[in-house]
Amino acid sequence: MAAPPEGMPCWADAMFADLEGAKDFYGGVLGWTFGESDAEYGDYTQAYSDGKAVAAVYPQMPGQPNRSAWCLYFASPDIAETARKISDNDGEVLVEPMRVGEFGSLMVARDPGGVVFGVWQPGRHEGFEKRDTPGSYCWAEVFTRAPAEADAFFPAVFPFTVRRLEDDAVDFKLFDLGGRSVLGRMRMTDDFPPEVPPYINVFFAVGDCDAAVAKATERGGRLHFGPMDSPFGRFAALSDPQGAAFAVIDTGSTKGEMPRMTTES
Template sequence: MAVQPEGTPCWADAMFSDVEGAKRFYGDVLGWTFGESSPEYGNYTQAYASGKAVAAVVPPMPGQEGQSRWCLYFASPDAAATARKIRDNDGEVLMEPMKVGDFGTMCLAREPSGTVFGVWQGGTHEGFEAIGTPGAYCWAEVFTREPEKADTFLSAVFPYRMKQMEDQAIDYRMFDVAGRTVLGRMKMTDDFPPEVPSYINLYFSVDDCDQAVERAVKLGGVLRFGPMSSPFGRFAALSDPQGADFSVIDTATTEGEMPAVRDV
């Protein structure tokens, strides 16, 4: 795939203390295969779905051991300029822009309501080689208790146009770039334990949501929500055996009418 427009989710990775365990889990649940690890890049290992690069797993760096978490990267034509915008809009740069060989330049940051995310300026590695196909990244949502902070920040750092879902039961916003909806934002309710911080939830596409959930639970994953059918597909929220949250969705199995939205 070509380099994505600025602000488009373009890559995902996660640190796992037990990388081999993560490979077995996601290999069985999402059908991933894995390339050779790269010792010169901290044993970074790419995952593939049907031969296309869709994510990566890596052992934690010293001092970063703990609960695993998926990190979503947003495309940037200039990671250093994006880092300046992050700071100028009350965000925090956790890792300064760093060149990764010829692959590209990465940066890690935290937006004001607490969500950690990455920035990727593509070089020879442009990001996802597939999106929305079985085993590949499909969608992401920022879960936050302070939606105003997140919305203001995201729309200042990236060239987003925002739409608000008109469902009064939930506070849900969508972000468009280059005429395409690329990200959602959900206000966290009291259903979330207070110790759960703001985070980005990644959705991976599957052929059959219920079967994917069954495989995940059998392998030690925890079902957090669902499976549930919606106008967007049948989906479920899970945690893997090492604590990383993610969702699976079958976009071919839909139910109900698409919700109304308004520009904001």
């Protein structure tokens, strides 16, 4: 498998106070199975779909904030250079670049508007072994109260080009990489309570959106939006019982015309 290009979303993980509860939830909703916890790396545990690595979960460490959230990682061929770009563009490096054995190197950072994300320089672990099919990562969107800062920051750090939705009622943009849309950016409206921080919403593909929502709510998850039809698929926004936000989408069930987008210079 070739290493992902710079800027490509390549991995996702989340910390949970109740690791076994998280495994039970996502196993039931997305059909994941889990490998052995690696004590050398803080009981980091990979999740698998059809035997392919699709994400990871790990336990909350003493002193860490008691808030679960999915972290999306972007690929970098030179993590030290990416760290420099983050700092030079008013971002903040929260976890300095660090080597993770033979697997690669990681960093955690925050954009000027407070959106937390990760950076991964692949070694033996190149990222998602499966994507865009049921049980795996499919898409992600930056939800921010500082859209102008996000629009300037992410294309300065990664080689993104930007397109905006031709709809004055919705402030939404797409970040493209090599002619492919890889990330969305949505302005957070007053519909979001002020205590909800900006975040990247990770979408997992499912074969049936409504069935996935039913499984999630039966297991203590919370439905925030949807299910809703769209030209991209039928989707819903949820949070798991420990508060980590995520979305599910059935890309095989599409309705409506694709929206018009304009490339920005």
